Amino acid sequence: MKIKLTTLLLLFISTSLFAQDGWKTFEKDNYSISYPSDWEFSDQNPQPTVAFMLNSPKESQKEDLFRESVNLTIEELSMADYTLDQYTEIALEQVKKQIPSAKMITALPANIGDVEATNIVWSAEVGNGMVL
Template identity: 50%
Template structure:
């Protein structure tokens, strides 16, 4: 436990010294993530497995009526040390099964905080005239699956993906 606390303390000191000015950090026992000060952290949990919801400034919904956001979904892998690529395939299969209009745009191996991860970009028409686009970072660590998701309207995705990537890339696991 002391190791986790020390690692998180070092993370936050380095974030404060070298991080981006005007950013806040959401820290939990298992992870930390930084986001711009004009975004808000919400306790709203549309599903029980959602750990947090970060919402862009309310102005982000003026043009397209959609507020860009980032959430973290976690899943206990039941004692299984599942490979991240296997877990990512499982996630893609689930998206395709549950959302028939989903289109997988890209699927690539990356690193987040030194951890193997998979970045999946996909979009879907949810039947309300709005196409949403997502960038999902999939990580498996310590017998747990993490799906960190940036959500945007397709119309504003390119406008918000730069800040979305900075937030996603700030994600740190406590080790």
Template identity: 45%
Template sequence: MKIRILTLALCITTTFAFAQEMKTYTKDNLTIDYDATWEISEQKMQPAVKFMILSDASSQISDSFRENINLSSESLQGQKMTATEYAKISLDQITSQIPTAKIISNESKKINGLDVQEIIWSADFGNNMILKFKQVAFVRGGEGYVFTFTSTTAEFDKYVESADKMFSSFKFVN
């Protein structure tokens, strides 16, 4: 009995010791928890980008790429759309603009009560830069949203768990 209790105590201690420390970012009616080793960037690459979260700078040592997550949104201009329909439009744009894009998976899910379409795809951008993307598309209040986790294919599996935790923590404040 003592061995079972000791084993259980060791498992619980190990779980807490290796748990990710999270920070919370809130802006414009949105909130997300993110890995404390990552950082928020207010720099907007495109006007539709709400925020970007960058992995620790050390992540680019082996592959010269810094993994990141961003959230973009756009007005649907009164069009009624499901997450699946919205994601199809995004996928059509990707495949027409990026000839090397390969769709790996495309499935409907529910995250935090939202109906979402989760898409994983990759593309070769030349110069030995093959990137892999995990996108979560959804619609709310006349807006279409897309979360995008971007990584090199070599490090995707290393960071996707952190990205998933961040995706699943996302909420609208109101």
């Protein structure tokens, strides 16, 4: 059964992506992700479709009142009556509906192993000038 993945990624890392010293790697099934060792990892699913969440250190929100995060959302679409592109549009519309100030930065095709996915990066300003 083919599973299509949609990733919702919001990643603001001040360290260089090329300097991997002190980074950790999480591996599962057909994907892995490397992240700074001071970020918090959780695979306790707040929603059934969330595979994992990464959160920047609590101290990072002192300056901008926001704690950066990355999550992977997995949804079974093999029985769905729409394509990954259509699903991506639906997901973006849901974000815009919930957070009207949201602006899409990128929505690029990606592959996680041999599974088609979309890498979505978005930003939004919410109360008190806080940016997501």
